[in-house]
Amino acid sequence: MRSAHPYKGPFIFICASSFFCAFSFLSLLSGCKTGSVSSTSAQSLPTPAGYELPATSALPIGGENTRGKFSYGGDKILFISRDRLKHSQPQAYEYDLKTQKDRRITFQNGEVFDVAYSSEPHHFYYSSTTDEIKENPEFIRSALAKKSPDTLTNFFGETLPPTEIYESTLDGRNIQRLTDSEGFDGLISTSTLRSEITFISTRRNTKDAYIMKTNSNNLTRLPIGKDESDSIVQSPSGKYVAWTRSPSEIWISNLYGAKSQKVMADKFTNIDPVWHPNEEEILFSSNRDDKENFELYVIKKDGSCLRRLTYHSAHDRLPDISPDGKKLLYSSLRTGKWQLYLTEYAPPPCPAPPESLQSNP
16 A cells, blocks of 8 residues: 555653653554655546546645544534644644634643534534553553554554543533543544444454443444444434445444445445435545555445546545535545545536446337
8 A cells, every 4th residue: 555644653652750641653544554645746637538526625724634524514624633833743623614714622632533523512522542541551561662552453554542532512621531441432423413423442352333322421332243343424314324344345224233234345445434415325435446545436325326536646535525415525645644625526427337237228
């Protein structure tokens, strides 16, 4: 695989005093196989005849930015940013599409891995290393031995650091910790109508999907197969979930894993599924046209009408769709570091069926 995530580096152990120690992975999305794509080598790729890509622009924000999520009103974006003037570690930010200004909303020594808006107004969820690292003796021992701790990775090869899930108001206050287990808890997904969150956890030393009622912290592991899952996302209404069951398989079911249906399974790596607001289509990232480059695609939930959405030599990943279905947000390495890009959602038409399957005139 050509690119890794630029958020990679040594496991660092920093002691401010004999009583306080902070840890940093420097790897919000770290660990793919080789180096990142340089801005000089990244370039647009030709599109099929008759299909013209809509105009695309990077959000005008500093630092390195990824994992963007639209607000339920579609006017703001939650995202993760690092390498800023006042901090180097990943923290949560919110960007206002009207004012084109962003503001920091988490302030901590740990690293924030991912974010999601809550259905409760002015609240959001995030996963962070803040407490997990301090509470895990294994990471202290690893740091003292100057070696990286054992952690699981996702299908893209990125490290899943030890994190817990938190809920907070959008001013960064009123923080409530929701999970308490060793390992990774994150990749949070929510819906507009339910008080449940779904997420991935490595608490059983495998990547399993869970659902939690946030008003009671009642936790249920979802029965979605023996294969490890990398992500699980709720549809906007909370009626369905989509998940990755292996590097190549995307499945859907109802919220609690019943009536499961395979959307796609092939020899390629298909990751980062997200629902379109119509709940009939699923967007995802795949290396199906170039094993060393991930692009964005969309497919109907019955497995038909597969279409490609981006054409670039740099990785395009982690799509999200505005609530009105008109805007596409994603993370890309096309400048040599991860940035958020915004464009119109204008997929090409469904491909025509093979001639042999077309009905006679």
